[in-house]
Amino acid sequence: MNLGYARISKADGSQALDLQIDALTAANVAPDHLYKDKASGKREDRSGLEACLKALRKGDTLYIWKLDRLGRDLKHLVTTVRNLSERGVGLCVLTGQGANIDTTTSSGKLIFGIFAALAEFEGDLIRERTMAGLAAARTRGRKGGRQFELTKNQIRLAQSAMANRDTSVADLCRELGISRATLYRYVRPAGQLRDHARRVLKVERDTPPGAST
Template identity: 55%
Template sequence: MLIGYMRVSKADGSQTVDLQRDALLAVGVEVGRLYEDLASGRHDARPGLAACLKALQPGNTLVVWKLDRLGRDLKHLVTTVDDLRTRGVGFRVLTGAGAQIDTTTANGRLFFGVFAAFAEFERELIAERTRAGLAAARARGRKGGRPRKMDRATLKAAQALLANTDETAQAIAKRFGIGTVTLYTYLNGDGSLKEAGARLMEAGEKGQQ
């Protein structure tokens, strides 16, 4: 049995699931087995996904239009699909990056294994960059007290943690010895740069030229 999941990022009517719905119906998902959310993938609650995952039974296959419709980030995506595998549930992506993923086939499972390996590699790179950022911050006297201002190395390391881990902003600020208010002066909660952060990054890049 095929079960489909759809998601758009905005609930204000500016986006619709029509394209995703048509694609899922075209591969055999029945109307009554479609679940949807009108929410961003990263922060908003997704009751449609929760209901979808609960409804899946061994032998079923979860089908999504594109890979980014399912996971908040790479780590969440790999964890979710691996959990489906242990439950005996298949996973299939119809188009876009990851369209080769179909864990009901040998080739699809192989591709997902490579995909998961890249996810692990990315996590290791993030950890390495974070360690380098901490070392750079300590070298600038940031250990054991709050810096008077954010520097570029700390900003990049904090940005990587916010964007790619579940660590809270408060914990990240404490890790770097800065205030949460200072952190939010430069970064949004999803790790994207605010105006002050963009100016600091730009100034650092110009200084390296």
């Protein structure tokens, strides 16, 4: 059975599904086997795609207009198609850069294999660049990872202020120049330190303001 999936990025009517639907219909996809979404490709909650993937059965073929209609990015695309292949479902791309991809044929599988290799290569490059950047930072005396927003003195100030029931959280955040979410990442509502703060202060347990650390 042939199933089709079509997607446009905007739901305000500035784009139309007609072109994709016409192409899918011409590829022998019945109207009641067409699944549609009006959502950004970056979104994970695409109900049309989710329903389409659930409806596919072994021996079916999924038709899409272009590769960018299906995957959020190259990695997601490769993962999706691999899952389809493991279920015995084929993929056929009708136009665009992936127009020769038809995983129901040997040549189509070969072409998609190249895409999969490129996705793996891209992932390796990202990891290598990240490690190289961290190594370069360490040679300059900097440590990689997330930077802390508050200094030790600011954390102790926040700890003491939050222990006082009369403290205005909004005023404290304004004084420290941080958001409420950032404040609570360091200090609990009653003033106890969170793990984020302990790492900055280099303490293993909560200590009251003014105590030796």
